Amino acid sequence: MAESANRRVRLRDVAERAGVSVGSASQAFGRPELVSDEVRKRVLAAAEALGYPGPDPAARRLRTGRAGAVGLIFAERLGYQFTDPAAPAFLRGIARGMQEAPTGLLLIPDSRYREEAASAVREAAVDGFIIYSVPQNDPRVEAALARRLPVVTVDQPRGADTPFVGIDDRAAARSAAEYLHELGHRRVAVLSFIKALDRAGTLELDLSVERLEGYREGLADAWDPLLVRTCRPNAPEPAREATLELLRASDPPTAIVAMSDILAIGALEAANELGVSVPAELSIVGFDDSPVATLASPPLTTVAQPHEEKGRLAADWLVKDIARGAGPGRRRRQAILTTELVVRESTAPPAS
Amino acid sequence: MAESANRRVRLRDVAERAGVSVGSASQAFGRPELVSDEVRKRVLAAAEALGYPGPDPAARRLRTGRAGAVGLIFAERLGYQFTDPAAPAFLRGIARGMQEAPTGLLLIPDSRYREEAASAVREAAVDGFIIYSVPQNDPRVEAALARRLPVVTVDQPRGADTPFVGIDDRAAARSAAEYLHELGHRRVAVLSFIKALDRAGTLELDLSVERLEGYREGLADAWDPLLVRTCRPNAPEPAREATLELLRASDPPTAIVAMSDILAIGALEAANELGVSVPAELSIVGFDDSPVATLASPPLTTVAQPHEEKGRLAADWLVKDIARGAGPGRRRRQAILTTELVVRESTAPPAS
DNA sequence: CATAGTACATGAATCGGTTCATCAAAGCGT
């Protein structure tokens, strides 16, 4: 097999060797039922002998106009994205949503430089995009839209004129805050992705703004902007530091709401470090209900959201739009999935 | 902008409208420095007016011969893959390894049917493959090799004639077993991915076989094939069930070694359920040192392996091979990364 | 035997760019 080919083997070479036209050779691979057994056998043999790797995907794509893949545009730099415990569930959902269609998933490369990242979107060989939780002014969004391919947006940005899958972040956050309020907490700190009221104007509809707003509503009279701390990136460490500082203050909070379980874990670490017992002396509520929430000790009270379902639905819609013959999303579809406050053991009424 | 184009806009249309040749139009996009400001401006304006989405990636790829992406072939069906807490670290590593090269990562679609899965590999528009922990007889491996593109294999299959990144699974497993043995444990159960000595012949060099063999060596006189349990898939539940059964037996083990932290977590659940205290009455050792290991209570003693580094190195090698101008891996490179037994709080000497 | 029908092979057109050898025009020094 494979007599050393120092030049690349093309379908034409195979056809020649098999003594048939390239047309027939192509059929032999692509639609075996259209050629005689005889020809097919000869072509396959010739391919084998020449070490032909099979029809070049790039050429096939050009001709057929189908890339056979969808692009995924992530919130953060790829490297960080995979520190988020919610990401796997989302990806799993996408994989399930694409079960039937034999479609690849292209993780679009990112870059420190925003314009470079946008180029990656422009140059991606895909049939459509899933935009996952991307800040609204990210140039990649515009780049994706400009491709005039089907697009589905998840979580963010809400503004984009595409089918949308997400949750009611404000209501979800509110439910967490209300719960603490009902338990009797009046000094509640917030671990946030963003600064309180950070240019609220420009960030309207931003997921973080919505959650913050939800916390404010839920906490009502107990809301105190001075107890809001910004934690970036979304990792335990910044949350740990913020919490240490909060707990060491003269009038420490009796409860903490965090915008992610990861932040909540960081808060938990800080509490352990200072010997503050949870939930007796400090209640903590997370967000996401990622797998770590159950594993933490104590298990975290948190706002559950259907990560996997988000992925599944987004993929499903996208695949269908692609099959239906492209064009950016037609009629405006939108799915707001339900969230639920899951009460575990990290919350209790404040020490009287 | 974008006067309704009911036909797809090609570069030719843009060139025409701008009053330049397609050659110049192409340059205007691809190498702006080769055309005058004047022309570039006209072309860009024409593109804008026509709603031109930019050069078609598929066409560009065909001509340039670069796909701008590498394919990732996963151990398991995509949907399951993302239940493995080690996967994110590995992906993170890949992302870091590809930092410099603006390269996408294509998750190759899988399928219930092995041949269909192999086709996906054949048709993937990529410049190379990373094969991640794939069983040795999987047809996708052969399909990838047949593409004659650069390939790097991680963990498995060891047999493939490509650059390889992995660990010494046998030694790593041995260290875990030896540790338990030294603590004095003599009845040690094993939670395995495969059946003991399952067709050892055909599965030589298999990761699971290696680990099992390592456990056997480390346990020495304490090795008991009857205490080996198969847990599939790699999830807490099967491990929980196996452990329940083990602990309820008349002569329960005093320790358990598991081939993954996930299985160890399942064992932990079972112990909790039966009120068996860990580590006082039962020691548990995991494998991977995934993030859940620290989170578990008690934190797991486990064999740490550098997931992220594996990804980083594999991506780095692959990117370089691609840059160097393809051809499957030349000289045989191999990196065996180091593992380390991390002792935490899930292990102790057996109750006397 | 004529006619229609079937089965299959052919090869040119096409997908949408990129590249490069040529050539024209402009700038420059003397």
Place this chain on the structure above:
DNA sequence: ACGCTTTGATGAACCGATTCATGTACTATG
């Protein structure tokens, strides 16, 4: 004015397949 170098535009060749209208040979039918 002349030769020489730069700068930039041109258009044809090419990347490697797929597809489809056309043609041929052979079979079935009446």
